[in-house]
Amino acid sequence: MPFAASRGSRVSLRYRTSDGLTDVVGHLEALTPRVIVRPKSGDHIEIDPADVVSVRELSHRPVRNSEIRALEHAAALAWPGTEQHWQDGWLLRAGSGHTSRANSAVPLLFSSSTEALSEIVSWYTARGLQPWLALPERLLPIKAPGVKPTRVLVRDLSPAPPASGVALAATPDGQWLRVYERDVPPGILTAVVDGTLAFATVGAAVGRGAVTNAPDGIRWLGVSCVRVAESARRQGLALEVFAALSAWGAEQGATRTYVQVLDDNAPARSLYGSLGFELHHRQRYVRADSLVLHA
Incomplete structure (x- = not known):
C-alpha cells in the first residue's frame, strides 16, 4: 500500500500476521525491502510491505491535548482576523472572508463543545460569512472529514x-x-x-x-x-x-x-x-x- 509517512516518522501501523491483525506504534526506520518499525521499548519489527494494512503518522513524540490547545491559542492570536468574539470556549474570527484562518472558529477552552454550533452559525451568517470551524485533532468528538487538512x-x-x-x-x-x-x-x-x-x-x-x-x-x-x-x-x-x-x-x-x-x-x-x-x-x-x- 502507498505510505502516508516517511522514514523517521512516528507511526501507528496495522499489519497482518499468521494470527490475524496486529498493531505497532514506533518510529519508521525503513520502507524497503522490508518495513522496519522500532517501538519505544523492545526490538525492531520487520514487516513484509504486502502485509501492511494501514499507516497513520503520529506526532513525533506523545502530545497531550492541553499542549495542542495551548499552541492553537497562540496561533489564533497570531492570525485573528479583524474581528474576534468568544462564544462558549470558542474563539470566533472574522476577516471579510480573506483566508480560512482569519474566518473560522477554533475551540480554545476546555469548556468548548458542539453545543455552541448554532450560535457560531448565527454569528458568521450575520456577517455574510460561511461558518467554518478550524478543528485541531482530538479536542472535540467531531468525525466529519473536513477540508484543507493541515499539519502543525x-x-x-x-x-x-x-x-x-x-x-x-x-x-x-x-x-x-x-x-x-x-x-x-x-x-x-x-x-x-x-x-x-x-x-x-x-x-x-x-x-x-x-x-x-x-x-x-x-x-x-x-x-x-x-x-x-x-x-x-x-x-x-x-x-x-x-x-x-x-x-x-x-x-x-x-x-x-x-x-x-x-x-x-x-x-x-x-x-x-x-x-x-x-x-x-x-x-x-x-x-x-x-x-x-x-x-
Missing part, C-alpha cells in the same frame, strides 16, 4: 545572530505585497492580538513572523506567508527568510516556533523537514452549519 509542525528556537541582507519591517510594504501576490488585505496581514509582528523581505522572497504567548507560558514564533517568486526559486531565499524571522523571534523571547502546512504542499513540507520541524498535531476545516443540519 514545531521545533525549538535558539538565539541566533541577525541574518544579513534580509529587511524586517513591522508592516508589509509594496515590495512585500507584490512578491506575496495573494489577495489578502494589509489589515488581515497586520492583525495580531497581544503579540508582535515582523515582515521579512530578501530579493523576491517574503515571509511573516508573529510572536504570541500560549496559556501554558510558552512564547511561540509563528512563521507564515513564506513565498518566493517563481523566477527566484531554488536559490535558498526561503531559508534566508526563515533564518531572519527565527533570529527576530528569539530576540522577542520566543523559545519555540511553528508552521502550518497543508498536507498536499510537498515543497513546504520538505523545506520545514530539512529545518528540523516535526509533526505536533493536525487540523482541518469543517462547516458548522453542516454539523447542525446533520444533528
